[in-house]
Amino acid sequence: MSRLARIAEILQEILALPDLVVTPELSAADVEDWDSLNHIRFIVAVEAEYGVKFTTREIAGMRHIGDLLAILDARAGS
Template sequence: MDTEQILNQVNDIFKDVLENNDIILSAATTAADVEEWDSLNHIQLIVAIEKRFGIRFTTAEIYTWKNIGDMCTVIAQKLQK
């Protein structure tokens, strides 16, 4: 699965969790760009992403993310293992 496919799935997860079908993510999107993306929703997003892709993130990995692109890169790396 390439990063574009991952981004599309992550975008769907964001729409579901944040209950906003108008969300359109790009690799450069940050939490500050999405009004509903607060600390509580961040946890729900991570859990939903882990379930969808069948992976687990470490706390250290999560702290390295500066944007959606960073998140998708880590997902892609985990899927290759």
């Protein structure tokens, strides 16, 4: 399973939106149910899934799913 597919599963589960189409361009502003609490839940779930801890700066810079994927890719490469 690709990293994007797993991130999509996590987000769909958190938001209870199984049909949500998740692309690298998707942002919280695009999804009505993606509020601040669900954003925290999503970040914590991704951290648990990938065994990482994001910095405050990294989280603040995550504007789109693609930003999150880029951070995970960079972490995997180091």
